[in-house]
Amino acid sequence: LHHIISTREYSREMLDEILDMAEKLEPIARGEKTTKIMDGKLLALLFFEPSTRTRMSFETAMLRLGGQIINMGSVEASSIAKGESLADTIRVVSRYADAVVLRHPREGAALMASEFSSSPIINGGDGAGHHPTQTLLDLYTIRRESRLDHLNIALAGDLKYGRTVHSLCYALSRYGAQINLVSPRELELPKRIVDDLKARDIKVHIAHSMEDVIEEVDVLYMTRIQKERFPDPAEFNRVSNSMRITEELIEGCKPNLKIMHPLPRVNEISPAVDKTEHAAYFKQAFYGVPVRMAILCKVLGVDL
Ligand code: CP
Structure with missing residues (x-):
């Protein structure tokens, strides 16, 4: 089975293959062309945490490709509320569908699910662990809106709990990026990931202020402080509002800086930054559709 769990082991060839497929699928994602290549295929959505983009872009991707969706809906409306385990839920749902997208608050949940599943598991985010399909759409956005090779990028905000940056670091390492890690001291990237990057000969620069890097970078990748992951609300209150992108901050930036x-x-x-030509985050959210189409084709073995 072709599970999508983490980007840690992905080669540049594997990443490029998905990005190339996504490029071919973009006209279908935009509704400019139609296809039925997923006719008869069923995708299950199991979301144990809230989501708008991951859930709805997978739905859009599957429907635009001519496939269909089954959705567990809220945890409260499922038998999880009666005490059913994740393992049993996966054993059952993976027999209904050709692939399963799982989002779960526990780190490692997608890997665990893959051990019980009879169809491919796609990790839609596992706690503070990984979010590999987000990374693929992030790479696609960088390729479309900036450049992937020898990129100078700042990953900013909550690098401790932010699963998107954990996955993105590993993928960027395949393209020789210079990575600036900008966060409050309490929310630095976990040391094991920094060590992995250094072992891959990636230039890593740790900073605690965006002013230190803003003039140098090609891409500024901002993240939300993950309130829901803090064991102690007081700890969250200390770091919330600690980093913010404003028009003043980006005054001295490179003309082609992209903010993601x-x-x-x-x-x-x-919100004042939204109208600048630097803002790429809404395009980025759209690119989730062609990229997730490509992921579904890969996982389900459907030829373009
Ligand atoms: N980026 C992302 O995962 O968004 P959602 O939480 O809305 O799915």
């Missing part, structure tokens, strides 16, 4: 964000944002990007 996996979304949702709370207050870490001023």
Whole structure:
């Protein structure tokens, strides 16, 4: 089975293959062309945490390709509320569908699910662990809106709990990126990931202020402080509002700087930035559709 769990082991060839497929699928994602290549295929959505983009872009991707969706809906409306385990849920749902997208608050849940599943598991985010399909759409956005090779990028915000940056670091390492890690001291990238990057000969620069890097970078990837992952609310209160992108901050930036964000944002990007040519985050959210189409084709073995 072709599970999608983490980007840690992905080669540049594997990443490029998905991005190339996504490029071919973009006209279908935009509704400019139609296809039925997924006719008869069924995708199950199991979301144990809230989502707008991941859930709805997978739905859009499957429907635009001519496939169909089954959705567990809310945890409260499922037998999880009666105490059913994740393992049993996966054993059952993977027999109904050709592939399963799982989002779960526990790190490692997707890997665990893959051991019980009779169809491919796609990790739609596992706690503070990984979010590999977000990474593929992030790479696609960088390729479309900036450049992937020898990129100078800042990953900013909550690098401790932010699963999108954990997955993105590993993928960027395949393209020789210079990675600036900008966060409050309490929310630095876990040391094991920094060590992995250094072992791959990636230039890593740790900073605690966006002013330190803003003039140098090609891409500024902002993330939300992950309130829901803090064991202690007081700890969250200490770091919330600590980093914010404003028009003033980007005054001295490179003319072609692209600002990205996996979304949702709370207050870490001023709405005034939306109208600047630097803002790429809404395009990024759209690119989730062709990229997830490509992922579905790969996982389900469907030829373009
Ligand atoms: N970027 C992302 O995962 O968004 P959702 O939480 O809305 O799916």
